[in-house]
Amino acid sequence: MRKPLADRIRPTAIDEVIGQEHILGSNKILNRIIKSGSLSNMIFYGPPGVGKTTVANIIAKESNKKFYKLNATNCSIKDIQDIIDNLNTFEGINGVVLYLDEIQNFNKKQQQSLLEFIEDGRIILISSTTENPYHYIFKAILSRSTIFEFKLLAKDNIKDGINRALDILKKDNNETEIIMQEEALGYICEVANGDLRKALNTLEIAYYSTMPNKENKIVIDLEVAKDSSQSKILNYDISGDSHYDILSAFQKSIRGSDADASIHYLARLIKAGDLISICRRLLVIAAEDIGLAYPNAISIVKSCVDAAMQLGLPEGRIPLAEATILLATSPKSNSVIKAIDKALIEIDTKDVGDIPLHLKDAHYSGAKNLGRGIEYKYPHNYKNNFIKQQYLPDNIKSSKYYEFGENKLEQASFEYWNKIKQ
Structure with missing residues (x-):
């Protein structure tokens, strides 16, 4: 055997x-x-x-x-x-x-x-x-x-392993010359994706399935190499580490405004057929990394995601790529996630106190007897639809959660409210 x-x-x-x-x-x-x-x-x-x-x-x-x-x-x-x-x-x-x-x-x-x-x-x-x-x-x-x-093997490492295997095959069959064309060797190294065992299995199939030509030579060319190999297998397991590694690289590339890297990792996720994870992550990115720098991004992304889910793959790749490039090239702001996380941490770590009486529901009989809503000032009754009053509970009335991001839209909002409130 x-x-x-x-x-x-x-x-x-x-x-x-x-x-x-x-x-x-x-x-x-x-x-x-x-x-x-x-x-x-x-x-x-x-x-x-x-x-x-x-x-x-x-x-x-x-x-x-x-x-x-x-x-x-x-x-x-x-x-x-x-x-x-x-x-x-x-x-x-x-x-x-x-x-x-x-x-x-x-x-x-x-x-x-x-x-x-x-x-x-x-x-x-x-x-x-x-x-x-x-x-x-x-x-x-x-x-x-x-x-x-242990890390994925470099293509040069795979090449060394194939050449070592070729030497063994040549010793087994010294009457027949084995010729591995450079294009075929490069292709096998490429589709192995860092897995030497896969490369050797491809070589073995190519060798044993190729008959010697008239000159008694076994020639492994590019066509033979392609026929002998399966599609390139990515290191991806939807319940494993690689799943989260690719999603992490996908989000970080979009956050870093690198459209090319973002599309690359999207392509990996598409090859794995992981449509749901892509859609969820795009929606998260729209809110977490783009946020108020371009608030319409989440609406556009939602439309792209809905289209992709309705189309399915492979056609769904097109709206997914549209959403990815849009997010990668959009201005960035993380002011939203910073604000909500800061508020959540304060709730977990502080005695935040009760809601101010003037903000409590007063739409029922007897509310005034309990002091509900009596001192509330309706902002629309005042100039610029604004009147200064306390909204946070007494215990945390000086807390600040939201800080305007350093982008055109949020800075315009900052200047507007700064002018109104002063």
Whole structure:
């Protein structure tokens, strides 16, 4: 049975690992830990296909400890208990390294079952996860572990991995020449999106599905590479970390008035088909980041959002792009969110007191007997529809929540009210 190409090129020494130079490079922290042989509990966090399992296997090989590998998607507390039962046997005399893949799929009780044994050092836990460990892993395990973030591989890293795999394929079939055209290589590196395993799977399909030509050469050209690869898969999970990362980048790009970056992140969200999240975020941005600098923006965005929801994708991309560019190129003001948040904080942290009597409802018989509404001054009876009177409760009558933003519209409003109130 033929082993997958990704397994055949898997490095057996830390210096052979492709990428992750920030933690595995010469004299970097994880490299030093591995070579010292003094292991501690570790959490490998990062997207698939970037070397987490490979590094864990190398650590186990060099640790001189009994190595166990479990996947949290299909193992149970009993599997952990079986490992624990071996701790006092001859096999476990030097200790145990447990590699637990996809630890985020363990519930709190399953994670807690490991605590006693990783605390006293009998088990060295190396766990991996594609999700943010601070969101999914029990805090007691986090506090006893060092977190290492594995990043998407650069295109040059992917290229190195493909070339290594090509060398293996050429040794397997030394009678047939394999030619990887540069365009095809570039395409595979591009659509892999930082995932070496995906790139190698594409290469494997291309190689085994291409017959030698008359000159006994297997030529992998751009057309073959495209046929052999799926559509580019984005790192996106609607319930996971990447979902919030893209939405965050989307809003921050609009807030930063970068229309190109805003459209880029919108395109990622559209490719993921996440129409509801896009619409909700656009409406929030219109109020939070544009606000009173351009109050009509939210009305226009609401129309665009309604159109997108009615059209669905792919046509909905057009009004969504319109709303995105409008918001990115609009003047910005966060005076609205600052005002409401300041008021909410004051309600939570202060004794705000009662509503002034003259502002209380007086539209019922007996209201005057209770002092309701007696001293209220109706602003429309006065010049410029304004009369100074107290509106806030006595306890916070000097509080200021709203501050006019530094933009044309709000400054015009400031000048108007400053003139009237003086």
